[in-house]
Amino acid sequence: MTTVLITGAAGFVGSAVHRQLRGDSAELRLLVHRRPPEEDSGARLVPGDLTRPDTLRGLCEGVDTLVHLACTVDEDDPQACELVNDRGTVALIAEARRAGVRRIVHLSTAAVYGEGPHRGAAENDLVPAPVSAVSRTRLAGEGAVRAARGVVLRPMFVYGPGDRWLIPQLARTLTALPVSVDGGRARLSLVAVEDLASAIAALARADRAPVPGGEVLHVNHPEPVAVRDLAAALTQHLGVPGPQADISYAQARQLLAGRPRELRHLSLFGQDHHYDSSGVWRRTGHTPGGFAARFAAAAPWYRAHLAPLAPPVAAAAGPSESETP
Incomplete structure (x- = not known):
């Protein structure tokens, strides 16, 4: 065995x-x-x-x-x-x-x-x-x-279920600071x-x-997700406020000057970060589920486990790199 x-x-x-x-x-x-x-x-x-x-x-x-x-x-x-x-x-x-x-x-x-x-x-x-x-x-x-x-x-x-970093922190960030950067066009794996x-x-x-x-x-879904679509899913399924304003990436960097951790988070979510993952699915024979369906299925878990969405703006940093795998 x-x-x-x-x-x-x-x-x-x-x-x-x-x-x-x-x-x-x-x-x-x-x-x-x-x-x-x-x-x-x-x-x-x-x-x-x-x-x-x-x-x-x-x-x-x-x-x-x-x-x-x-x-x-x-x-x-x-x-x-x-x-x-x-x-x-x-x-x-x-x-x-x-x-x-x-x-x-x-x-x-x-x-x-x-x-x-x-x-x-x-x-x-x-x-x-x-x-x-x-x-x-x-x-x-x-x-x-x-x-x-x-x-x-x-x-x-x-x-997905068990995630206590990525979506919860993003939800807190958008609740504290409901703005988009460059229209949320950045695409993420x-x-x-x-x-x-x-x-x-x-x-x-x-x-x-x-x-x-x-x-x-x-190991990512073959199709990246635009930040605006990710934010919209949080609004639809978790009641997170939608963006009330839009600023440019340059403006966001100016607002966060002198705050290196927040600048790092901005670079992760304000710019494209998507990668060709076709090889792993070809090797394993697995077809990953699409974001819309997978997130909708996970939403009840998030609703049950999200902490109160009321952090101070200064603490609303967004998901950190350390909170990815």
Whole structure:
């Protein structure tokens, strides 16, 4: 029987991947740090801490496939990013190589490409240029995975049930500051969490031919979503106020002068950030759902879990890069 080890199985993406794989014939092992998954699948729970390599020794013995989804996304704590995303990944991959793990699937982020605009770039078209501790350390962790002939997945923005960052923060931002930038024309790569999980699960399964070692794959819906359409969906399904005014990108930069984090968020949502993701769907045979249908299906979860939408304007920064996968 194939044995699959999943890290980050209690998280947003990890719990969706866990659900996808638990019906397979494979034996599942889940690395547990702070909390176990909410759903009991009968998987074997193994303790470990990516910040303490000594706790990872022997973790991968008998494992055929490693699905590494765990990371930290706290851009205010560069040290934690270094310990988990970089050094922790390096230590975990070293254990996988020592144990002879045959297949490694690692979740990173398209935020490693840094500032845009990016329009339809394929995996080899851009040189990564990360601009935060989160993306720098996630890129560094990718290096160990690719050296071990694993596959690296780079989604941009992930949404759906379990998302406590992207849509909630965008909703708070638009509530506090209901304006659009350049008419909301910027287009973004999004992927529903269930579609991302399906791609990860397909690449992890033993009955599928492995992706060529060291390859990077974008994992987003083939069609980007315009920011105005994203905002309209929040208005329709979540009652978020629509824009009351429109300003130019240059005006927005002037308004946010001296606020580097907010300027970073502006660059993410005020400029195109979309990537060619055709390769992953061709390899996995999965057809991702469209944004309108997927968001409508997720709306009840968002309505039940959104915090009160009344932050001070100064705190309304929009979804941060660290809040993407």
